[in-house]
Amino acid sequence: MTFRLVLLAAALTVAVPAIAKPVVGQPAPDFSVTDAAGKTQSLSAYKGKTVVLEWNNPECPFVRKHYGAENMQSQQAAATKDGVVWLTVNSGAQGKQGHLDPTSAVAYIDKVGGKESAYLLDADGKVGHAYDAKTTPHMYVIDKDGVLRYMGGIDSIASTDVDDIPKATQYVTQALGELAAGKPVSVSSSEPYGCSVKYGS
Amino acid sequence: MTIGRCGTGFVLGIMLAGSATAAAPPTRETPEVSGDDHVSVELISEHMTLTPGQSQQLGLLLHHEAHWHTYWINPGDSGLPTTLAWALPEGFKAADIAWPLPKRFDVGGLYNFGYEGEAVLPIALSVPADAKPGSTAHLSVDAKWLVCREECIPGKKTLTLDLPVIATTDAAKPDGRWTMQFAHARLAEPQASAWKGATRADGDRIAVTLTGPGLPEKAEGLDAFVEERKFVDNKPPAIRKDGEALVVEFAKSEYFTTPPESYDLVVTQPAAAGVRGWRIQVPFAATAAP
Numbered sequence: 001m002t003f004r005l006v007l008l009a010a011a012l013t014v015a016v017p018a019i020a021k022p023v024v025g026q027p028a029p030d031f032s033v034t035d036a037a038g039k040t041q042s043l044s045a046y047k048g049k050t051v052v053l054e055w056n057n058p059e060c061p062f063v064r065k066h067y068g069a070e071n072m073q074s075q076q077a078a079a080t081k082d083g084v085v086w087l088t089v090n091s092g093a094q095g096k097q098g099h100l101d102p103t104s105a106v107a108y109i110d111k112v113g114g115k116e117s118a119y120l121l122d123a124d125g126k127v128g129h130a131y132d133a134k135t136t137p138h139m140y141v142i143d144k145d146g147v148l149r150y151m152g153g154i155d156s157i158a159s160t161d162v163d164d165i166p167k168a169t170q171y172v173t174q175a176l177g178e179l180a181a182g183k184p185v186s187v188s189s190s191e192p193y194g195c196s197v198k199y200g201s
Numbered sequence: 202m203t204i205g206r207c208g209t210g211f212v213l214g215i216m217l218a219g220s221a222t223a224a225a226p227p228t229r230e231t232p233e234v235s236g237d238d239h240v241s242v243e244l245i246s247e248h249m250t251l252t253p254g255q256s257q258q259l260g261l262l263l264h265h266e267a268h269w270h271t272y273w274i275n276p277g278d279s280g281l282p283t284t285l286a287w288a289l290p291e292g293f294k295a296a297d298i299a300w301p302l303p304k305r306f307d308v309g310g311l312y313n314f315g316y317e318g319e320a321v322l323p324i325a326l327s328v329p330a331d332a333k334p335g336s337t338a339h340l341s342v343d344a345k346w347l348v349c350r351e352e353c354i355p356g357k358k359t360l361t362l363d364l365p366v367i368a369t370t371d372a373a374k375p376d377g378r379w380t381m382q383f384a385h386a387r388l389a390e391p392q393a394s395a396w397k398g399a400t401r402a403d404g405d406r407i408a409v410t411l412t413g414p415g416l417p418e419k420a421e422g423l424d425a426f427v428e429e430r431k432f433v434d435n436k437p438p439a440i441r442k443d444g445e446a447l448v449v450e451f452a453k454s455e456y457f458t459t460p461p462e463s464y465d466l467v468v469t470q471p472a473a474a475g476v477r478g479w480r481i482q483v484p485f486a487a488t489a490a491p
Contacts, residue, residue: 021455061347061355097352132455134278134311152456158281160347160355191431191456195353196279196311 021132024188028140028148029130033089035118036105041087048144050179052079052086052172054116054154055128057098057136058108060195061160066137067112069162072154075173076115084176088116091128093200098136099123125199135194141175141185150175152190159193239269240348244340244360245321247383249374250367251338254330257373259295259362260321261285261344262382268350270317273303275428277313277435280353283322283346290338292329299323301389302469302478303426305437308351312435314426321386334368391467391480398466398483407433408450409466409483416447417470425449428465431456460485 022028028051032042043051054072057063066072076086092099100108105119122128131140131151141150155168175185240263247258261283263271272280287295301322303314332338345357367373396413409425417423420440427433433451440449449466463485469478 023455059352061353160281189456189458191454193281194279195349196308196313196351198351199309199311 022130022140022148022151024148024151026148027146028142030146031127031130033120033122033127034102035120036100036102036109037118038102039118041118041120043142043146046085047146050084050144050176051142052084052176053131053133053140053142054086054088055133055136055138055197056088056090056119057092057195057198058090058100058112059098060136062194063136065160065162066154066165069165070113071165071170072137073113073115075170078173079176080115080117082176082180085118086116087118087120088114089120089122089127089133091122091125091133092198093125094123096198096200098198123200125197128197128199133197135192136197137194138192138197139172141172141179143179149179149185150188151192153192153194156190158191237354238348238356239266239350239354240264240271240346240356242344242346242356242358242360244342244344244362245379245382246326246340246362246364246376247379249364249376250371251326251328251332251364252367252371252373253328253332253334253369255373256325256327258383258386259324259326259340260379260382260386261298261324261342261360262379263316263320263322263346265317265320265348268317269348270304270306270313270315270350271320271346271348272313272315273426274298274300275314275426275430276347277306277315278311279308280313280315280349281347281355283344285324286343286345288341288343289326290332290340292331293338293340294327294329295342296325296327299325299390300428301386302391302467302476304476305424305426308349312437313349314435319382319385320389321382323383323386323390328366332366334366334371336366337363338366339363385474388474388477391478394479394481396479396481398481400483400485402453402460402485405453406450407453408448410443411447411449411468411481412445416445417468418442420447422471423447424469425451426467426469427451428467429461430454431458432461432464 030043035041079086137154139154143149155170157164157168178185243262245260245262272282274282306313340362343359347353347355396411399410401408420442423440425438434454438449438451463482466483467480469476
């Protein structure tokens with residue numbers, strides 16, 4: 001009986017992948033969401049490409065740390081130059097800190113010099129909840145087969161100090177380098193640090 | 202640093218901060234906490250004097266604006282613990298923060314652990330035996346914190362205290378301004394317990410069974426926290442009595458990688474004076490690893 005229940009639970013998990021929490025080594029949840037340019041973006045459209053997801057809230061001090069020091073933009077530029085798709089996601093609900101509408105999102109990208117492939121507007125938090133995104137920033141790296149290869153913090157030093165960036169291991173850069181070299185990702189998860197994602201109720 | 206904030210929420214915050222002031226102990230003025238800081242931070246000492254060879258209590262006194270909080274050693278899903286970097290005269294030594302019992306904050310379905318209202322983070326200061334009576338010791342600390350409501354603001358400040366060193370034969374002079382604060386800090390300190398803890402990891406659950414003298418008789422109202430990160434999920438655990446034993450069942454952290462040899466569990470219980478609680482180091486047997 002218990003065994004059957006386990007099987008049933010496993011079957012349900014497979015049938016409704018959005019409910020399952022993302023697991024490194026498993027297929028990353030697919031999504032469909034509109035970006036700041038009004039275009040629909042889905043993970044499945046990027047099969048064959050490595051994808052980075054970055055959770056963003058323009059007003060969060062941890063996000064400001066990495067944008068203020070150009071750390072995030074330079075990682076975006078380096079990754080997209082290598083053919084990686086970089087999707088920045090804003091799951092801030094309407095009325096919450098950092099929520100952006102399409103116009104303000106375009107203005108924000110322009111202001112900070114964002115080099116991401118697209119900026120996804122996830123005000124209803126669907127993508128955020130599918131990935132169990134907790135903080136801004138919170139980072140995910142998905143390989144060419146759609147398998148999650150890294151989830152966690154942008155780097156190894158949890159702080160709001162810009163001075164810590166050069167001392168920290170940049171986990172996304174490291175994971176992308178290892179994937180490109182056909183190596184296993186040495187640090188495949190780390191506890192994310194930052195502001196809480198401002199979901200609606 | 203200015204951060205966009207919701208106008209009505211801010212006004213409400215001020216009003217609530219006002220009512221909290223009225224209820225505060227009448228020993229002294231509660232500082233105004235408003236504007237962009239959202240928390241006032243002070244370095245305080247239980248005594249106005251330093252005695253050579255003694256361990257004395259210092260404290261980081263935090264006054265949070267209503268609805269704002271700072272963090273425990275494990276901040277939970279987001280946030281950062283408060284950190285202190287000391288610059289002390291030779292021979293003086295400050296211990297790590299003796300973290301008071303934390304409170305759980307639900308931030309839109311994510312959980313944080315920390316402090317609100319008035320809180321003291323106690324620090325034990327050892328005064329060297331050869332500290333010279335008649336001299337003044339300059340104690341300086343760089344404090345860094347993150348204060349959050351939903352939005353977060355990092356803060357830092359260098360705090361100093363100049364205290365006279367007295368002879369070991371002189372009586373130490375308590376500082377009457379902080380008597381209440383240090384008394385509250387003692388109540389908020391996790392008590393050592395003679396309990397025994399056993400851990401069972403089962404799939405994505407981590408269950409701790411506590412046995413021993415003086416366990417709470419009921420599970421109602423209890424909460425439990427783990428100091429180590431990347432171990433248990435930050436949602437409230439399920440707590441139940443199993444005969445005389447108390448069972449605390451956590452979901453395993455998604456970021457769990459290596460099982461620790463042991464971990465520090467804090468159990469809290471509502472009490473007349475706010476909250477009381479216990480701290481226990483629980484072994485995590487390698488064989489229990491999933």
